[in-house]
Amino acid sequence: MTAQMLDLIGVATGAILTIMVLTYLLDLKPLRAIYRLALHLFIGALLGYSFGIVIRDVLADILLRYLIATQPTMQMRAVIPLLLGIFLLAKAIPRKAFIGTFSVASLIGVGTAVALGGALLGTLIPQTEATVQALSPTSGNGIDGVAIVLGTVCTLMAFTLIGQKRTGPPALGGRLIQLVRFIGRIFLLVAFGVAFAGTITASLSIFIGRMDYLIEVFERLYFFFVGG
C-alpha cells in the first residue's frame, strides 16, 4: 500500500466523517445516530491524541529533562509538580480525594494569581488609559474618541442595578441614568450584532472550507479511480 493510497484513505475517511456530521442538517432519526457516531469518533480521537501529546511534550520532554538534570534546582522543578500530579490522581478515588485537594488548590490559586496580574497590567490599565486618551486632542481620534468614551461609559452604565421607587415620575437624575443605560444597551446590541455577524462569517468560512475539502477529496478520488 503506497503512501498515496494511505493518504487517499485518510482523506476519504475525513470526507466521510464530514458528511456524517452534515447529516445533522436533515434532522432525521437514522441520520442522527450517524451524527452521534461521528461526534464520538472525533472526541475519542481528540482525547487519544491529546494524551499522546501530554506524554511526549510534558512527561517525556519536560519532566524527564528536569529529573535527569544535574542541578538540584532543576530537579526540584520536576519533583514538586510530579508530586502534585500524583496527588491529583487521588481525586479519582472518592475516599482519598482529599489528597488531591492541595493540587487543585495550587492549580486554582496559581492560575488565578497569574490571570489577575495579567488582567490588571494587560487589560484594565491599558484599556483605561486608552479610553482616557481617546478624548485627548493630541490623540487625533476626534469623533472616534468621543464614541469610544461614550460607548464605554454608557455600556458600563447599562449594568447599573440601582432600584428606584415606582411612585411618581423619575427625577432628573433618574431620567439621565435611564438615558445613559439606554445608550449603553444600544452599544451592547451593536457589539452583539457584530459578534454574531463575525460568528456567522466564521461559521460560513468553516462551512466553505469543509465544502472545499469535500470537493478536493472527490477530485482526488475521481482522478485516482477514474484517472484523467
Place this chain on the structure above:
Amino acid sequence: MCGAMNPVGNVYCDKCRARLMPMVSDPETPEETQPPEVSSIKGLSLPTIPLDERAQTEASPEAGEFADDDDWLSQFRDGDVDMDEGPLVEEDDEAEEVDDWLSQLRDTAPDDSAMGEAEHPVQESEDDWLSQLRAPEPPEAIERPDTFDTDDDWLSQLRDTAPDDSVIGEPEHIVEESEDDWLSQLRAPGPPEAIEISDISDADDTDDDWLSQLRGETLEETISPAVPTSETAPDEFELEEDAIPDWLQELTPEPGVPGVEAPEAAAPWEEAALDEAAWEPEAEPGAVPDWLQELAPETGVPEPAAPWEEAALDEAAWEPEAEPGGVPDWLQELAPETGVPEPGVPEAPHPPFAEKIETDLFDETPDWLQELALEEEEPPILPSEVAAPVETEPEIEAGALPDWLTGLKAEVAPDEVLAAEPSAIETLVHGEIPAWVKDMQPRREEAPEEVLETEGLLQGLRGVIAPSEVIEQLQPSKRPLHIKADEATLSRAQLLQDLVMSAIEPPKPQPYKAQLQDVSVGERSLRWLIALALIVVTLGTLMFPALLPAIPSPTLSPSAPYDTIQNLNAGETVLLVFEYGPAESDEMDAIAQALVRHLLDRAVDLSIATTRPEGVAVAARLMKDMTADYTLIGYRPGGVTGIAQILREAQPTPQLLVILTARPGVLRWWVEQTYLEGAGHPPPIVAGLSAALEPFAGPYLAASPAQLAGSLIGLSQAAAYERHQGIEGDATRRLNALAVGHVMIVVLILGGAIPYAIVGRRRRKEQ
C-alpha cells in the same frame, strides 16, 4: 503483697489488704486526741492516710528524734514498707523507744496519725499506776534455745499481724521516758531467771531478764523466722513455766495446741474495728473496761486510760465515748481470766517483718536491746520474702501462746476470719433510703429494639433515630394566624406551597418521536431548504467560480500586520502560537497560511508553541504543507499559566509574537501575559483571528499604544493579505464562496424576517 494492680491512692491493697504505702505518724500533732476523719471504709480496709499528709510527716524534722529505735521495732516498722520503695532497710528516721507490747498495741490502730495523737495525753499519768500494776508480777525467765529475744512468741506474732504499724513511731517515743519505772517495779520482785543467752555482754541494768527475753523473743520472731513468705516455722522455743509470770502462765497455751497464727489472733480486733463503733478521742476513766478498772485501783492511781487500754479500745471499738459497757465482749471475757492487762493482747495482727539489721542502728537503741541484737545471727531477709502475702502465717509453738489466744485460734479459723469480716459489715445498721430518693432510682424499662443501619453514612450503627420520627414531632401550630393577606398574597403563598410540596422529579429525556412532533413539517422543511441553499451556493461557487460575476477584491486593512512582519530581519525569532484546533482549521488555516508565508519570506526563525494539545497537530500539518522549518516548543498545559511558562522559557526572546486563535479568551490571555512578562516592553503582537473575534480584538488594536501591532481577521482579510502579497491562495479561492454565502444568508434572513413580521403582526392583532 499479692502484686495485684490497685488504683492510684489506694493505701491498702483491695485484694490482699496489704499496705501499699509506708506509714508515718505525724509527730507535730501529739495533742490532738480526736481521731482523724475517716474518709471512707473500703470494704474491710482501714482508714487511710492521705498522701499529702504522709508527705508532710515524712518531711518533718522531728522524725529524726526517733532514730533511737530498737532493732526489732525498726524491723517491725520496715515490714510495712512498700515493695515499690526498694529493699527493706532500717528506718533511721523513725525512732521508737517504746516497749514492744506498747508499740504492738498501737499497731492495731485503724489510723496511724490518730493513734499517735491519742496516746500523748496519757503518757504523763501512765507511769505510776502502771508501775504499781506490774510490780507484783514477777518476771519469768524464758528458756530460749538460740535466740536472744526477750519477748514472747505470741506477742511477737501478735505484733506481726498488726495491719498498721506506722503508728508505732510517735507514741513509743513518748512512752519511752516512763518505761523504766514501772518496768523496774514490775520486774523487781521476781528474781531474774536464767536465760540461755550466750553472748550478752552488757545487759542493760534497767531491764529485767525476763523482759529481755521477752524482747529478744519478739525481736527474733520479727526478724527472720516469722517472715511471712518463709514457709518455715519460726524458731520454736519453750517457755519455762518458772520463768513465766503468773498472769502469763495463765495465758500460756497448753501443750499440744497448734500454733496460733498471728493474723488469726488479730481477727477479733479487726472485726471489732470494723464494727464502726465510735472512736474515743480521749480515754476517759469511764472508758476503761471493768477488768482494767479493777486493776487500776490497786495502783491507787486515778484513772486516765492506760496506754494499752486506750490502744485496745481504739482498735477494738472506735466509739465516741468508750464507756465501760462499750468494751467488746471478747475483752470482757478475757479480762477475768488474765487478771492483768496484757500489753500485747489487744494488739491487732500484724504481718511479720524481717529485714537486714544495720549495725549502726544498734548505737541508737537501748543497751539491753543492743545486746540482744548482737546475738542475732539470722540471715538478712530478702525483700521478696518480706513482700510475701500476709496470709502466710508463721507457726507458733503451742507453748508460746496463752490459753486465751489458743482459744481464739481454735475459734477463729483463717477462713473464718475472712468470712467474719463481711459479717462485721452485716452488723452495720442499714439505713433506710428515703422515699424521694427511691423515686429517683432509675428503673429499667424495656428498651425499644435498635435497628441496624444498613446503608448510608451511618451504616453499621444501631439505635439511630429515624428522621421521620424527628420530623413528625414538629407538629404544626394549631393556633390560628391572625394575618390579613390579600388574594394575591394568598395565591403566591399557595403557589409556593405547591412548589415545596410537589415532588422533585428529575427531568426525563424527551423521546425522539416527541421531539419530531414538536418540530413541524414546515419548520423542518425550512431547515432543509436553508441547508440546501447554502450547500448549493457554496459548492457551485467553489466548483464553478467562473460562473460568478467579478467581485471587487478586498483591500488590505490598515490594521493588517504586513508592515510589522515586513520589518523583521532575517534570523530573528518569531514565536508562532497555534491556539486553534481542527474544528476551526478550515478558517484559521487560510489566515495562518497568509501570515506564515510572509514570515517565511522574511527568513525568520519560527518557534511554535501552543496551549492546546490539538494545536500541535494543526501546526505540524500546516508547516508540513508549507514546507517550513521551525522549532517546536510544543504543548504547555495550564492555560494562562502555560502561556506564562512559554513566554518565560522562550529562548531567545522572540522579536514578534504571532497568535493564531479563534477564541477570545486565549487572545486576551496572550496579550495580558505578554505585557506582564514583558515588564513594560513587550514584544509586538500580531494576531491572526477568526472573524468572530473582530469585536474582541478592536480594543487592543485601538489602544494607544496599540497592544496589538496588527491583526488579520477572517477569511476576507486573509484574502486581501494574499492579494497584497501577490499570491492566490485558499483564502482568495474561498472568498467568492464566502461572498455568495453572505448574500445567501442575507436573503434567507430577509426571507424569514418578512414573513415572520407579517404573520406576527397578524397574530398580535388577533390577540
